[in-house]
Amino acid sequence: MEAAERFRRGDENTVIARDLRVSVWSVQRWRRAWSQDGPRALASKGPASLPLLSDELFAVLERELDKGPVAHGWPEQTWTLSRIRTLIGRRFHKRCTVQGVAALLKRHGWSCQVPARRAIERDENLVAGWMKETWPQVEGPWRRSTSGSSSRTKPDSR
Structure with missing residues (x-):
C-alpha cells in the first residue's frame, strides 16, 4: 500500500x-497492476501455497509424534525431519520435503x-554419587586446579 x-x-x-x-522489477510490476486496477490490485492475496496440514490434521500429527518413533517402526526413540x-x-498420504516439514513444525511452535x-x-543418583566420590580419586591431584594456579606465568616486572 505504501x-x-x-x-x-x-x-x-x-x-x-x-x-x-x-527489486525495481517488482516495483514495475506493481505499478502496472496499480495503473490498471488501482490500489486494490496491490492487496495481498494470501500465502503463495496452502499449508501442508490443517490445524486439525497437525493435532493428529502431534498425537502420532507423542507415541514416539518406535511405535511407528523405527529402532530408536529419536524423531528426525526425515522420519516425520x-x-x-x-x-496423511501427502508428500513434502524435509525443509517443508521443518517449516511446518516451526510454524506450530516446535x-x-x-x-x-x-x-x-x-x-541419576548413582551417577551423582560416583561423580562426587569416585571421580576425584580417578582424576588425581595433578588434574585439580587450585585457587591461584594458572598455566600462564606472570610477566617480568623489569
Missing part, C-alpha cells in the same frame, strides 16, 4: 525499490533439539 501512495505522488521506481528494499516426513506420507543420549537404565 507503493501505491508513492505511485500516486509520482515517485520513481528506482527510489521506491530502494526505500522498500525490493515419512510419517506424514504414511498417515523447535529442533538434539537429544542427550542417555541409557534408559541410567540412575
Whole structure:
C-alpha cells in the first residue's frame, strides 16, 4: 500500500525499490497492476501455497509424534525431519520435503533439539554419587586446579 501512495505522488521506481528494499522489477510490476486496477490490485492475496496440514490434521500429527518413533517402526526413540516426513506420507498420504516439514513444525511452535543420549537404565543418583566420590580419586591431584594456579606465568616486572 505504501507503493501505491508513492505511485500516486509520482515517485520513481528506482527510489521506491530502494526505500522498500525490493527489486525495481517488482516495483514495475506493481505499478502496472496499480495503473490498471488501482490500489486494490496491490492487496495481498494470501500465502503463495496452502499449508501442508490443517490445524486439525497437525493435532493428529502431534498425537502420532507423542507415541514416539518406535511405535511407528523405527529402532530408536529419536524423531528426525526425515522420519516425520515419512510419517506424514504414511498417515496423511501427502508428500513434502524435509525443509517443508521443518517449516511446518516451526510454524506450530516446535523447535529442533538434539537429544542427550542417555541409557534408559541410567540412575541419576548413582551417577551423582560416583561423580562426587569416585571421580576425584580417578582424576588425581595433578588434574585439580587450585585457587591461584594458572598455566600462564606472570610477566617480568623489569
